[in-house]
Amino acid sequence: MVKLVDEFRKGWQGVAPPSLGLSLVFAAACIALATLARWGLAHVRPDVYFTPYFPAVFFATAFGGFRIGILTAIVGGVLGVVLNFGDTVADHARFALMALYWAVCALTIWGVEHYRTMLVEQRRIAKRLIEEEDYRKLLVDELQHRLKNKLSTVHAVLHQVLHEQPQVWSRIDPRLRSLAATDDLISRIDNTGCDIRDLLISELGPYGHVRFTLNGDRLFLPAKLAVTLSLMFHELATNAGKYGAFSSPRGLLQVSWTVNDDRLTITWDETEGPTVDKVSAPGFGTKLLKSALSAFDGKTEISYLKTGLHCIMQCRIPQKG
Template sequence: MGTRQETVQSHRTAEGLPQDAGVLSLLYRYTDQLYRAKTLDAIYDAALSAICDGLETDRASILRFNDEGVMRFVASRGLSQGYRQAVDGHSPWEAGARNAEIISIEDIAQSGESPEIIAAIRKEDIRALCFIPLAPDNRVIGKFMVYYRDARTLGRDKCELALTIARQLGFALQKHEADHAARHLAALVDGSNDAIISKTLDGIITSWNAGATGLFGYTAREAIGKPILMLIPEDRRTEEDEILAAIRAGKRVSSYETVRRRKDGQLLDLSLTISPVKDNDGRIVGASKIARDISERRRHAEAQALLLAEMNHRVKNAYALTSSLLLLSARTTKDADTLAKMVADRLAALARAHSLTLPSAASGEGDKRPDSLRSVLAATLAPFEGSTDAGAPRLVISGDDAPVPDRLVTSLALLFHELATNATKYGSLSVPGGRVELSVRGSEQETEISWLELGGPATSMPAEKGFGSRLLDLAARELGAIERRWEADGLHVILRMARTADPNPGAVVTDSPVAP
């Protein structure tokens, strides 16, 4: 040959590789070994055997570019550790290079390489060597090398065989990486707590992970092949048409919140993210959906909003009550010192009553919390006591008594504190002659508490519910049924508490308009 280093082009004939029985047998064994290989080491071992047998050498190596674009040994036969270290990183191509061809060096001493490289190769008793690119998609990902002790170059048939071995090795490496990525993705999908579902463009479920089973209650066998509409409430079916239209247009549906239905009929608050699924040709063939349960988050948000509203409500009431208690006390005394003591006593009573509207762990009252109905009412309403301008008591509690479980003390105090606050601001306790009569009547089945405002301004049922009405609704769930009547001169509220462990589940507030 005219040069000591030659780029060997592949001139394929119509016949391709020679129909040599030995070559065909070698390629059959090689292909079978690659097919059965489960690990990279098995793939490399099969390739090295085919390289050494087919290209008639006892020394060969396989190198690949790492993430930094440096060529590194990944497998070899017949090479010393010192040699591998001496030529580590050497490559005639850059990662991703196109149209790479075999490079054959007949005699390294005449190659023009650096003296250091030549010395390292000759020390390994190598005179001729060939670089065969690994480029399964016409982009170099690595190479394999063959080494000879005597000067030689590869003929056309050997080049064809070398390229066939390289193509098969490149495809095997691609398949291994794809299988590894698929297994990794499958493990992530199956182990995810989120529901991950795929569907066709017709809305038919094609995959269903364990997270979907946990969220929706259907097994994969029950779900796959069924319409996705089985998860969507009737009033939200139009969402699916909009989603599929966006997916067909190649758009990703960003995370949005909606409602879906479990197998048992329960409705769930979910956050959904939906992306197109494409085939190997880039065509959109379906959609992948990730669903995350946000029911708990929404409940926390609603509870926080309710707490903030209650805090706002209480702060406003505290100012209004302080002003009302001051005016109420001023009507019944002419002495400044007596007035100051009366106001201080009532504010202290107000603080004690307020502590009853908090859970026992937060109230700081410990075992001092009252445990009977009459004592809870008395402690809650103490700040509002006083006399009318005619000298009559403004608050009268009469009737039976009954034990109150600690879990109900807060709800009971909250209810009557709210009624007394509203009476002080708008009802019978807002005028000098107004008063309130509380009566308690017990039976084996229930305890009835009547709150009756007398002598106050004319009342009317509000047009819309405020925060106070929401508190009544909450109290009804804990305590029992509540009925509100707007009488001619004041509000009349009746609470019916069942004498069971579960007072009255599902109880509601019933409102009646102003009596004629």
């Protein structure tokens, strides 16, 4: 009994096609209910012969398919002619109504079957997309694991090679740790999000906490926006370490942010760094900074001032959920 109920539930929801036997039983039940309704209506209108069978055809087709629908329509038409509730008898008018009834049933069956076909196709596409998403997640997790292992191997090899050159190692080690921290952070916040202050501290911490100041209230970032900003902060911090404030002993960085309604504005100000004499052609990092926030109705403005790089990032904060 439980198995039968489960098969009926799956067939009704369109998860799996029901068996022929269950479809026939369901169609017979629909016809029986329609005939009972016709008997009740006969006390008011004895000339209602076929109308109660339209719902039976609709539900039988929706549950069992067009073949079951056609069979239900034929049986309903025959019962509409043969069964008499009252003193009425079959005449030419009733046969004409039966032909009209079958024509309407044909349209009903075609429409329901068309909908069922679309539903099956949508379920197939949804299942394939879910399988592809699961495979993508598995692949990304594996790539993250391999990347982490490779970065650890590079870190160990460089430490072994440069253990007699502490000055060189002291400049390389924070960068490698920053890369590792970024990878771990992106993996960790991918489904949860994080606070913007924690995000910035994770990115800028390897360069020394006395080299930067953060100004702004606590602000929780949704996962997708947090991942995007983590990539942008990492790019800006890397450039600051190579060419900007963090490459100079006296260089400083100030990051501030404000929120107005649902708009977030982040200001990145570098001072006391090397003077920018010539700006090279835009590379991948610059393109990333320029386009990353477009998905959040945002933009990025970068200026190379005498005091250092000045960057303003503006975007919309997505609503939770």
